[in-house]
Amino acid sequence: xxxxxxxxxxxxxxxxxxxxxxxxxxxxxxxxxxxxxxxxxxxxxxxxxxxxxxxxxxxxxxxxxxxxxxxxxxxxxxxxxxxxxxxxxxxxxxxxxxxxxxxxxxxxxxxxxxxxxxxxxxxxxxxxxxxxxxxxxxxxxxxxxxxxxxxxxxxxxxxxxxxxxxxxxxxxxxxxxxxxxxxxxxxxxxxxxxxxxxxxxxxxxxxxxxxxxxxxxxxxxxxxxxxxxxxxxxxxxxxxxxxxxxxxxxxxxxxxxxxxxxxxxxxxxxxxxxxxxxxxxxxxxxxxxxxxxx
Ligand code: HMG
Ligand code: MG
Numbered sequence: 001x002x003x004x005x006x007x008x009x010x011x012x013x014x015x016x017x018x019x020x021x022x023x024x025x026x027x028x029x030x031x032x033x034x035x036x037x038x039x040x041x042x043x044x045x046x047x048x049x050x051x052x053x054x055x056x057x058x059x060x061x062x063x064x065x066x067x068x069x070x071x072x073x074x075x076x077x078x079x080x081x082x083x084x085x086x087x088x089x090x091x092x093x094x095x096x097x098x099x100x101x102x103x104x105x106x107x108x109x110x111x112x113x114x115x116x117x118x119x120x121x122x123x124x125x126x127x128x129x130x131x132x133x134x135x136x137x138x139x140x141x142x143x144x145x146x147x148x149x150x151x152x153x154x155x156x157x158x159x160x161x162x163x164x165x166x167x168x169x170x171x172x173x174x175x176x177x178x179x180x181x182x183x184x185x186x187x188x189x190x191x192x193x194x195x196x197x198x199x200x201x202x203x204x205x206x207x208x209x210x211x212x213x214x215x216x217x218x219x220x221x222x223x224x225x226x227x228x229x230x231x232x233x234x235x236x237x238x239x240x241x242x243x244x245x246x247x248x249x250x251x252x253x254x255x256x257x258x259x260x261x262x263x264x265x266x267x268x269x270x271x272x273x274x275x276x277x278x279x280x281x282x283x284x285x286x287x288x289x290x291x292x293x294x
Contacts, residue, residue, distance in 0.1 A: 004270035007045070007234040008260070009144075009179070009210060010038055012286070014047040014060065014085055015254055016242030022290045023059035030289050031062070032069045037282030038239060039073060039080055042274030047104065050085035051094035060085075067098035083144060087118055092132050096139060103136055104179075105129050106146040107170070109162055110153035113183065117148070126166065130173050137174040145175035146212065150195065151187040158191055160198035167209070168202045177208050179236055182223065185216025189226035196230045210234035213255040215241060220255040221263050228269075235260060235271075240283030240292075258283065 013035050017023040031049075038046055048070060049063025063084065070082060083102040084095045095103045107125050108114040114122045136143045147166055152158040167178045180195065192211075199209060211227045211234070213220040224235060241256030257279065264271040273279055287293065 004272040005233060006228070006260075006264060006269060006271040007210075008043065008257070008271045008273070009045045009047065009083075009234065009236045010043045010239065010257065011047045011212070011236045011254055012038070012238035012240065012242045012257070012283075013066075014050050014083075015236075016238040016240070017286075018050065018057050018059050019243055020059070020290050020292075024061070026059070026289060028062050028065045028069055030286075031066045032073075034282060034286045034289075035066075035070060035082075036073060037278060037285055039077055040275060041239075041279035041282055042272055044077075044080050044272060046080060046082055048082040048084060051091035052085065052087050064094060064098050067100070071099075086132065086136075088128065089132055089135065092136055092141075096136075096141065100141055102142045102144060104144040104146055105132055105170075105175070106148065107166070108148040108153075108183075109159070109166055110149035110156050112155040113149045113153050122166075126169060129170075133170075133173045133175060143175045144210075145170035145173075145178045146181055147178060148181040148183045150180045151182050151184075151191050153184065158194075160191075160195045161201075163195060164198035164202045164204065167199060168204055171204065171208055175208075177210055177234060178204075179210040179212045179234075181212040181236075182214055182220075185214035185219060187213065187223050188219060189222055192223050192226040193230060196227070196232065206231045207233070210236060212236040215253055215255055215259075221259055224255065224260060224263060228267075239279060240287050242283075242286065242290075 050060040054061040084100045086092045086103045150163045237257040237260045238254035239257045241253035243254045
């Protein structure tokens, strides 16, 4: 077996499902079956749901029930970390009520995206998230931080220095890792290079950085390759390429995990998937439930 070099973070059950038409109708049992299959494929970092305002993202409204139903599997697989997205202290409270070991906070560098996503501007959002991170960490819950729109958005051009400053801020608040989102899929290998240089210029160790690519224009794997060559080892991906973002203009799928696996296999790099057939079954199961072709 190839040693796992890449640390994979599976986002399919949250970022993947939150924007899939029909996902709000999925039962708790469907979601648990999907996540069980992801665990069977060898995945150990799995975003299992979110504790946001239910009317904002109805597909995640049953996340507490999903978390409760995952308890036996969590007991059987202590190596698996289920992560839950939280926007505020109320979300953190809900995550702690189900015994979450990890939560993820999410911010953006685009004003327009930030306001659409969380009804708050960038500066206010960074200020408001500090106590959420502090309380989580003080309670023994580890925190991942997302920054969306890192390669630019409708209202802003790519600014690697601005992203690096915000990433440093989030890490300084207590996040163990910051995931940098190419929310609309406009990034390129050259931009990845500029971003990585800016991160290093502000003293960020790349072991604390993950990349979150979207495949809108078919550039995700090229961007993974560029990131990997520069020393990034943590990547977000979604089984079956599920998802997008409800507030981005080009809500195309997240980097497809199967594509990442194929790239890794071709390079002789491990990514933690130990059973590709189980992964195919997981994707097939969920795509089938959503009425999409595998
Ligand atoms: P708001 O309406 O401004 O919040 O929403 P509020 O504080 O004014 O509260 C309004 C109501 O919501 C109140 O209820 C609160 O209690 C309730 P009421 O008193 O009216 O009955 N509320 C909550 N209920 C449950 N859980 C909570 C919660 N918070 C407030 N946590 C808010 C602001 C941030 C809450 C809302 O806009 C929201 O939930 N947004 C989340 C949207 C979302 O999940 N977007 C997708 C995630 S980001 C993403 O996908 C990108 C990423 O994947 C990377 C990438 O791909 O780029 C990370
Ligand atoms: Mg995404």
